[in-house]
Structure formats: C-alpha cells, structure tokens
Amino acid sequence: MASGAAQPNADGTADGDGEIAARRAAMRLLVEADRDELAALVAEIGALPEHEEAKPSETGLVMVRGRIGGDGSAFNLGEATVSRAAVRLASGEIGFGYVLGRAREKARLVALCDALFQYAPYRGALEEKVLAPLRARLEAEQRKNAEHTAATRVDFFTLVRGED
C-alpha cells in the first residue's frame, strides 16, 4: 500500500468494475460487525470451503487524512489502529479484511467473508446468513439514530405559527 499510488475514486468504482463495487458494499457491512457477532453469523453458513490465511493477520496503524476546509488538499489528522488479514480459499480466491481497531480475528473473518463473496457457490449463503442480517441490524440502528437526531432539529417557524 502506498499513499502516492494511483487510487480509484472514493467510491472505488473508477474502473467501472461492478464486482469491486459489490465487494466494497459487502465489506462496508462486514466491518461494522463486532468479532463475536461476525463469528456467530459465519457459523450459520455451516461447512466452509477449505481455506488458509494467505498472510498472518496483524495490527498496525494508518494515518487518517482530512481535507483542508473539508474539500481542499489533504492533511494528516492523526493515526488509527487497524488490523488486516488475507484469506485464500483452496479454489484460489483471496479475500481481504482491513478493520479499525486491534481486532485481528475480526479482520480474518472479514477477509474470509470477502473470499466467500468471490466464490460463486457460497455467495448466496453469505448474503443470506451474514450480509442480510447485518444489513438489517445496521439499518435499524441507523434509523433509530436518525430519529433521535431529527427530534433535535430546530424549527424556527414554530414561533411564528403559534400566532394562528
């Protein structure tokens, strides 16, 4: 990984690759799970194809960047702990997991799920047993948070409407 390397758009779809966009969408859900939750969901899939760690999982840092003014050139805000892993299926697919925090086992599970996502015989089971329940939980949580936030929206017109 090098920060100076050619990078895709923020949405990762610069190459127009729908497959990459789909993997990124799945990862966006997977990284929100906690380790035990993810382990329990993966266990629901049942027997897994043979796989191994392509690289031992490890914990390190990434430098988090912001933009000057929110939309200008980059600056270094501060670091974050990150764990990463790569899992290879016997059939050759390699999955990657990068997650915030000191969470090597979670990174390994995310990498495993990314590999399964690329392996057609398992994509359906992954979607049904792991991604769908995660999506439902996260959407419910986000909806609840949005409701709480919305209740604190200031409606200046209320004062004026009080006259009628």
Place this chain on the structure above:
Amino acid sequence: MYVAVKGGERAIENAHRLLAHERRGARDTPELTTEQISEQLALAVDRVMTEGSLYDRELAALAIKQARGDLIEAIFLLRAFRATLPRFGATLPLDTGAMQVRRRISATFKDLPGGQVLGPTFDYTHRLLEGAAGDPEPPATGDPAPVAMPRVTDLLQAEGLIEPAPADDPQAPVGDLTREPLAFPAERDVRLQNLARGDEGFLLALGYSTQRGYGRNHPFAGEIRLGEVEVEVFAEEAGFALPLGRLTVTECQMITQFKGSASAPPCFTRGYGLSFGHSERKAMSMALVDRALRARELDDEVKAPAQDEEFVLSHSDNVQATGFVEHLKLPHYVDFQAELGLVRRMRATAEVETAREGDTAAQEAAE
C-alpha cells in the same frame, strides 16, 4: 551535565506500588471498567484520542484509567503506545460532506438547507449541578427522512463570496510531523496536523486572544458538524480502496474577514478545524488558530502571538511541553552544585570589592 546515579530502586518500586494502591481507591468502591469510561466519560476519551493522535476508544479509555484521570498523562501513554506499531499507510482523505450527521449548526444562516440540528449538546443547559436521577428518559424521535446538508462554505462559494479551499493535488506529498521534524515556515498541512494534536487549552487560549484583539479577524462559526464518516484505505494487494469502518469526527468551518486586491473583489476567508470524536471546543479553537496562522499568506500584519507560527507550533504539543516542564523534577544535583559554587564565588568577590571600596572611602575621608 548528566551523571548516572544509582540507588533508590527500592523507593521507586514501592512508590509505584503505592500509586497502584491509590489508583484503585477505597476497596469498598467498585472498580471502574474501561467500558464505563468509554461510554460515560466519552468526551474525555475523545480528547485523549485527538491529542494522543490515535483513534482507538478502548486504548484511550484504558489510558485514562491508568493515568487516574490525568488526561495529559493518558495522552502521553497513547503516544508511547503508537510508537510500538508499524504504519500500514494513509487513508483516503475523509469526506466530511458525506458525514452521517448527529449535530450540525450554523451561526451565520438561520434557515440553511438541511437545517440546524442540535444533537447531544451542553449548549442551552443551565449548568446547574444535578443529583443522581436514575435512568434518563429515552430520547425523543422525529422524522428520520434523510436531508441533504450542503456545507455552508459551499453555499457562499457558489456566489464567490468566500475563498475556495486550497485545490487538491493527489500527487502532492502531504507533510507528516511524525516522520519529518517541524521546520519553518510550515505549510498549512503541517500546521493543521500540529494543531489537530495540539493541547486544547493552549489553542483555546490562543483562539480567545484573537477574539480579544490580538490578531483580530472577526470570526463567525459558519458551520460545526459532528457525526460519523467512512474511512477507506487503498490496499495495493487488493487493487482497490477497502472500507475500514467509520470514525466519529467534529468539524468547524470558521468564516472570517475579508481579503481582496486590486484585481480580485473582497471575499470572506476561512479557518478550519477537525478533530477525533466529539470535540467541539477543540475544533473551534483549531479553526481560529488556523486562520490566525494564515497571516503571512493573507497579508495580515503579524503582531500577535496567535499569528506567530514558530511560537504557536513549537508550544502546542502538551506531551513535549510536559516532558520539558516536568523534567525539572529529575535530579539536577550536579548542575545545581555548579550554580551553588558560582553564586558563592560571586558573593565572595562582591564582599572583597565592597571591603576594598570601604577601605578606599575611609582612606579618602581620612586624607
């Protein structure tokens, strides 16, 4: 001059044992958990992450516990821990425009698109101490339909009334204080990194000084937003950017007084603040000081401390500051012996001279 001294190992060991005992407090009081600190002293955790320059809630909570609530000591612990880990790389720059907003206010436009959303704030509380009141009520709920929240600066920029942010050049290197020591003049990326990890109290005082006239630029809080932003890292082995999760950040856009020239009509200028977690005072102070430090670039007359980048950037880091101030506690026996000898010699010389002058005066009087 430094001289190695032995002895005191037993005393040090016992002092640390006593520290652990005192840290635990009365044994009939339940021990704090790091989860309690993370959940219930969340803003202390946010400050330690911001100034420790390491986003990790669990570690920051642990550091606060170990430091007995001394936040600068906790920040020191976090900085020391970060030095033990390898760096994998840098993230793509955060897109705060795509934030899942939990709070967003503007002091410049009442009816801005997306509205004013107060979120969880101390603002408008009465600052009266309240006794324990049991579990609080569940939060009120409103219509959660997503609302677009364009940046206030974008609204002004559409009319050309505010300067644009410095243009992004993805190929340009980004200054990094953890790799290159601070050098002057410092560019804005390095200045912002320094301010982001700088002491909140120091930046607050400097920001306040600009409001009181020491480098005045008449600021408005154009926008403050708090919420979660996605963070991604480009992984070469994968060949695309991988989502890592979401970070909570606070952003402040300060709108300040005009710049114009013979060729360009006047427009507002900007100061920018960004911090980990919910750290509003920090983000606002950072934005004020960022703007003050742009004096050179904006042709402001540099005459106040907050505009002096060498002064500000060299003294903002509370780990460095505490290291140098607190090292005065360490043994300086030999240095002090040297000074003691010196002052004795000076006094002896002065006495001899006084005596001689006294003799001379007496002699002159006699003559």
